[in-house]
Amino acid sequence: MDGMNAILQPILRTDVSGMPIEWIYYQTAVKLYYTDQVAYTCGTRLLTVHGGTNAKTGTQSTLDIASIVATRGCNKKLHENLVPGLNNPTLFRRDGHLCMYCGESFDYKDLSRDHIIPVVQGGKDIWTNVVASCKRCNNIKGGRTPEQANMHLIAVPFQPTYAEYIYLKGKHILGDQMAFLSAHFPRNSPLLDRMAKS
C-alpha cells in the first residue's frame, strides 16, 4: 500500500500484550517510534517515512510504518473496567445496520436508537437495552416494550468488549488487522459469525 491510501489508513495500536487500544494515523505512529514507545510491530508495511540526513554519512534515515503497532505498557485495566461509550454509529454497526425488529437492512440515516424497555418505563440508555431500529418499527413500537407491542427482537443486544468496540469503531479495517482484532473477541462473539459471512 502506498501514497494517499497508506496515509489515510488507520493503524491499530495495541499494548505490549497485543490488547487493542485504539486506531491511530501514521503521524501518531511516527511519534510513538521516535519517543521509543513502540515495543514491536506486526501486520503489513503501510508506508515508509523519510527522516533526517546523517551529516557524516549522508544517508537518510527511513522508518517503516506497519499496520499494527504494539506500544510499551499494559492496559489490562482498560479492558476489564471500561464500558465502551454508547453512540449511534457504533450501535448500528453492532447490529449490522439491520433493524432488530423487521430484520431489514438500512442506511445510517434511516436507523434510530430504540430503547427496548422505553425510557418512560424506566429503561436505561445502556448497550443491553438499545438496538438499531428502522423509523417505521420505532414508531409502531412507540413507548411500549416489545411484549406490549407484540414485536420480536431478531438478536439479543450485547455490550461489546473493548476489542469488539475497537473493531466496531474501525474504518476500512485491513485483513491482518481484522484477524488480529477477532483473535481478542470472546469465543461466542456474534461479530465472529458476521465476519465469517462477509
Ligand SMILES: [Zn+2]
Ligand atoms: Zn424495522
